[in-house]
Amino acid sequence: MRDLMSKPKLSVHSSGEGSAANNADSNSAQIDNEKRKILSFLNDDICSTILDISFQRMLKKERLITGKALSLGALELWSDDFEGKGDFGQYRSRLFELIKFIASNKPLVAGAKVSERIIxxxxxxxxxxxPAEVSSPTLFILFLSIIPSVRVFRLRSFIVIIFTNFQDLAVMESMQVALESVVSSIFDGSNEFAGGSSEVHVALCGIFEGLLRELLSLNWTEPALVEVLGHYLDAMGPFLKYFSDVVGSVINKLFELLNSLPFVVKDPSTSSARHARLQICTSFIRIAKAADKSILPHMKGIADTMVYLQREGRLLRGEHNLLGEAFLVIASAAGVQQQQEVLAWLLEPLSQQWIQIEWQNNYLSKPLGLVRLFSETAFMWSLFHTITFFEKALKRSGMRKGQSSSTSSSTPHPMASHLSWMLPPLLKLLRAIxxxxxxSVFQVLPGEIKAAMTMSDVERSSLLGVGNPKLSKGALTFIEGSPFDVNKEGxxxxxxxxxxxxxxxxxxx
Known part of the structure; x- marks a missing residue:
């Protein structure tokens, strides 16, 4: 299959190479003819069967409850006990290669199959x-094992329902990557929808519009379900690039999902809602990348919603940073001038706090000033998010790959005018750290700060390139390259x- 996916290479030979060049071209043509013959055997029925089997093999047996039948039918599950541990990731990636191959050559079959199964x-x-959110089914099994069966007949039925939902949700999570593989293969722009036929275009549009309609109609509010739905929407990004009429509906749905999740999380055990909110904000970035210029007409609507949520106090700084980063990705498709306007809009509120001399004198003028800063948690994290957004603004602005660079030498970088007020306080902060x-300073620091300055096992192993220790609880989480501690803000x-x-x-x- 991998050989069939490779495209024929065009070679140019000098006149002096004579018969050798002709023989090479003849051999290449023969190989291409053989590939076409093999592809001709892969009719719609065969490709449909391959997809069915691939969809059934994308889950590990260990993720599901042994002996419990799925409402979706039988699955051919990978088992670590039988196939071996550590190989599932490689096996799964091969499945996705196969799915992409089918999608590239039989887009209608792949689109219809993946849409039908997801629906x-x-x-x-x-x-x-x-509801489908279950954090630990094993606990329910243990609970049942210690309670007399006569008293828990109804409870058993209740838990069977939860198990079914939990397993269906696991299958849906696995199908999101399959959808992403199909959509990216069909709408990647390199094959003009596998042939460029207007009939194929119309049919594909109908298939994926129908699937998108189903996704947009869902009113899920459980964090696990909201997170999965967000992943499904950003998997549709390449489709949105070519069918811009539905972009506005997707953006509205993402904001609806964001607002459906609790903003204030008092109990750390409910941090799944916080994590889901960050994932929804990250979906804006992914869709902005994939949809490209199709999302430009919606910039004002996104900006107005961001302002409204901020004014109402319903947007955390980490979430605002992600939405701001998505906004910069959108602006990068419109050119340097648009980027400059967006940067001014996003950075001006930050500069008002950043350039104030009071906080610099209070926390950065003396070596132990940071000790006071660490006791001011709200301001400490405010500085953190300000600096990380500076980094993202620098990363997301400037010329994009593939854009014309003819004027890049004469046009200053969009961030150039902001560096004069950004850098001085930043250098002071780094010097203080x-x-x-x-x-002389370390010996008088509180024990808590000394312990925090000690390199963790994860960092040490990473720097030395040895081992693969597990990340400790409370360790830094990275989303789209940005550091966020999803449990601590607030x-x-x-x-x-x-x-x-x-x-x-x-x-x-």
Whole structure:
């Protein structure tokens, strides 16, 4: 299959190469003819069967409940006990290669198959009488094992329903990557929808519009379901690039999902909602990348919604940074002038706090000023998000790959005019951070800060290139390259992990 996916190479020979060149061209033509003959055997029925089997093999047996039948039918599950541990990732990537191959050569078959299966999964979830979010099914199994069966007949039925939902959700999560593979292969722009036929275009549009309509109609509010739905919407990004009429509906749905999740999270155990909110904001970035210029007409609507959510106090700084980053990605498709306007809009509010001399004198003028900063948790994280957004603004602005660079030498970088007020406080902050490691300062630091300055096992192993230790609880989480501690923003009690994450995030930015 991989050989069939490779495109024929065009070679240019000099006149002196004579018969050798002719023989090479003849052999190449013969190979291409053989490939065409093989492809001719892959009719719609065969490709449809290959996709069916591939969709059934994308889950590990260990993710599902043994002996429990799925409402979607039988699955041929990978088992670590039988096939071996550690090989599933490579096996799954080969499955996706196969799916992409079918999608490139039989776009209508692949589009119809993946859409049909996803809609079937959605209907199963909607018809289930219970929500699908279950954090640990094993606990329910243990619970059942210690309770007399006579008293828990109804409870057993209740848990069977939850197990069914949990497994259907696991299947839906796996199908999101299949959808992404199909959509990216069909709408990647290199094959003009596998032939360029207007009939194929219309049929594909109908298939994916129908699927998108189903996704947009879902009113899920459980964090796990919201997160999955967000992934499905950003998987449709390449489709949105060519069918811009539906972009506005997708943007509105993402904001609807964001607002459906709780903003204030008092209990750390409910941080799944916080994580889901960040994932929805990240979906804006992915869609902005994939949809390209199709999203430009919606810039004002996105900006107005961001302003409204900020004014209402319903947007955390980390979430605002992600949406701002998405806004910069959108602006990059419109050119340098648009980027400059967007940067001015996003950075002006930050500059008003950043350039104030009071906080610099209070926290950065003396070596132990950072100790006071670490006790001011809200301001500490405010600085953190300001600096990480500076980094993202620098990364997302400027010329994009593939854009004309004829005027790049005469046109200053969009960030150039902002560096004069950004850099001085940043250099002061870095100097203050580095001073913490000087012996005279280090010996008088509180124990909590000393512990935070100690290199973790993960960092040490990463720098030395040995081992693969597990990330400790509370360690820094990375989303789209930006550091976010999804559990801590909005809390008031700093601890060793917070300070370590803050120091590492500032240094890495």
């Amino acid at each position: 079937m999964i959605i209907k199963n979830l909607l018809n289930s009488p219970m 580095h001073s913490l490691w000087s012996p 809390y008031t009690e700093p601890n060793e992990a917070d300070i370590r994450n803050w120091l590492k995030g500032i240094r890495d930015s």
